[in-house]
Amino acid sequence: MISGLIHVARPADTAIESLADTLSALVAGVAAGLVGDAVIVTAAANEALETIAEGSGATLVVRPPGTHPWIAGAKVARREWLLCLEPGDIPSEGWIRSLDRFVGTARPDMALGRMRRPHAGLPARLAARGEGVVGASRPRAGDVVRRDRLLAGLPFAPRLKVRLLPARLERA
Template structure:
């Protein structure tokens, strides 16, 4: 395993929704195994408005809480992320068995010109699946949940210019 190679950035769309807070807790609890495995070095929670519940979870887990009102929550999270690679998640995303090994291998072997790695998200729906297939051919213009992308690419803006090549990864993200 590598030495703390990723920052996990989790987007919480609606912090006023108690179910969303529960989903955030589910996501962060799975990331603990990535911390123990030496893959996840820090966590960032990005939300569009202030929330005592989100602040409490961030405080309890040691995550950084970022308020964001722009085009890309992942770019906002990358601005405070401390690692070279960022794992983009939505509250409720639960990486399935094998994700640590898959991401460790991807990040450990990625060349500087490597675009991004994308975890399979079967629960995302058919439209997201179609967009994913198109981006696999044309390249990605922005980060999506399930992407592993260099922090510098995210910091450069909400839209990737030029498009980043998408490398599908064998691990998947479930949504309980």
């Protein structure tokens, strides 16, 4: 099973709606037995985020200043594998099977799987492609990573080899 980590960079009305869409998409993973819990990470809490977290059963984490959001979420996540997301990320059809196969077959040295994010900007897509060659020093939204790797700190040392997954994230 995996934990879904959703980093809300700026809690605005549009981010709140997108967060609800992302949490709704994870329900299929819960029903399939893949997703065990969800963690919402933000720099500043607000009432809307608290309401969404309470209503969905997710854990809300207000990260201390200077703490990396994925590490703050990993500290409270309850599963060995973490799916890093941003509000509005919607996994496309077939994502459950792809992630289940990855976490079930990944070797300890293969600790990072990456879903495609065609909606990401060009610089982010180019950086992700480069990391496919030289290895990833930190996770990005759309990555599936072992919890212990995140808790060991960033940047990853040595860099983690990226395995591209046959699933992608759409934008809500």
